[in-house]
Amino acid sequence: MQALRVEHLSDDLSGVALADVAEPERGAGEVKVRVAAASLNFPDLLMTQGGYQFKPEVPFTSGLEFAGEVLEADPASGFAPGHKVMGGNKTGAFAEIACVPAGKLSAMPAGMDFAAAAAMGAAYSTAFTGLVELGGLEEGQWVLVHGASGGVGLAACDLARALGARVIATTGSPAKAERIAALARPEAVITSEGRFREEVAQLTGGALADIVFDPVGGDVFDESTRCVAFGGKLVVVGFTSGRIAEVSTNIPLIKGFSIIGLRAGEYARRFPERGAAITRAIARLAEAGAISPAIDRTLPLSRWREGLEAMARRELVGKVVFVPGA
Template identity: 75%
Template sequence: MQALRVIELTDSLDGVELAELPQPQRQPGEVLVRVQAASLNFPDLLMTQGKYQFKPEVPFTSGLEMAGEVIEADPASGFAPGDRVIGGNKTGAFAEFASISERGLSPLPQGLSFAQGAAMGAAYSTAYTGLVELCELRPGQWVLVTGASGGVGLAAVDLAKAMGAKVIAATGVESKRVRIEALYAPEAVILAEGRFREQVSDITGGALADIVFDPVGGDVFDECTRCVAFGGSLVVVGFTSGRITEIPTNIPLIKGFSIIGLRAGEYARRFPERGAAISAQIAQLASDGRIKPAIDRVLPLSRWREGFEAMARRELVGKVVFEPGV
């Protein structure tokens, strides 16, 4: 089978290659899936460089998440050949076949294509866990989402709107503002450069944001600490800027806000019943047509470098989806 392999950790993608491998053998507790679509996430890029907190042993097959069709499963697993599923492991999705833990799979929501299903899992699980599960998002609250053109940021904008929140989407690229507005119609789209607190204050009538959802870190995080309302929450999602920030503890003390660290995958592993409930809620929202993942482009897996490089250059508005075997 065709698979995207990381054979060496480098900053240049020169350690990544498309290879031919034997089809994986399903182990007990796993489901063998024919992969129809697999989406690119920022951790996939970081793992090729050895810069993600999870560091698989080299060589490994890249890819966090996919959508596909069940080929083989244990009779007691709840899955059967022909079932359409989404999910993944921490690696292995960028291949024609993947053997995935039963707990890492769920049914493809009705009405979604394989590409849409592949683009939904990690991004919407992260958004839902942070906004709804941990911050208890309520209708009418103000939510500031940074990195709003990326997969996770766009999912947070989409989900917050679906839950009745008022959303300010912040992007670091001026040319992406119109595309974000067209996708999900947030209350405002701002440029996350320099001091943007005054923009947030003006938009919210001085109230600032009840929840700040930040996948960016760096200078953007520093400014986000000035954008949180008293009693609000600042959700630390990631550091796509490349800089992990530090914060003087007197800032949340004086402003009375909470800082919440978000690792949705780890949350689901530690609390599997809650993780399953989150997946079910996301699937229901998708089946009802209330949320829909944004896809920037669909590429054959043979053009994997194009997708990775577009992500590295911050060109994307939405997800890249690869189709193995095409």
């Protein structure tokens, strides 16, 4: 079968190649799945460089998440051949066939196609864990979402709006603002890269943001500390800007806000019952048509370089979905 392999770490994707490899053998407790679609996430790009906190041993098959059809499973797993599933296990998704522990899979939401299911998992679980589980999102609150052109940022906008929040999206690319507005349908899209507090204050009538969702870090985080309402929450999702921000503790002390670190996957591993509840809640929203992932492009896996390079150049608005075998 074909799989996208990281043969050695590199900054220019020179260590990545589509290769013919042996079909994986299903281990105890695992489910064997024919992959119908797999979505690209920023950690996938970082792992080709050795820049992500999880560092799999090289060589490895890339890909965090996929959707597909069960080929083989233990009866006790709850899955059977023909079941449509979604999930992943940090690596192995960018292949024609994957073997994944049963606990890492869930049934696809009714009515959803493979591409949407592949694009939903990591992005929406991150958004839900940050905004709802840890952020305590309530209807009518103001939510400021940074990096709104990315899969996680768009998922946060989509989810917050579906749950009755008032969303302000930001992007460092004015060229993306119109597409973000059409996909995420926020109250407003802010395109200023440096100072945006005054715009947030004006939009919220001076109330500022109850929750700030920040996958960007750096200067955006610094300015975000000025945008959080008293008693609000600043959710740290990542630092795609490249700079890990620091904060003087007098700022959250005086403004009375909380800074919350978000690692959705780790949260689900430590609290599996809560992780399962989050997955069910997202599925209910998807089946009701309340949320839907934004897909920038769908590509055959043979065009993997196009997808990863577009992500590296920050051209995307939404997710890239790969179709193995196409």
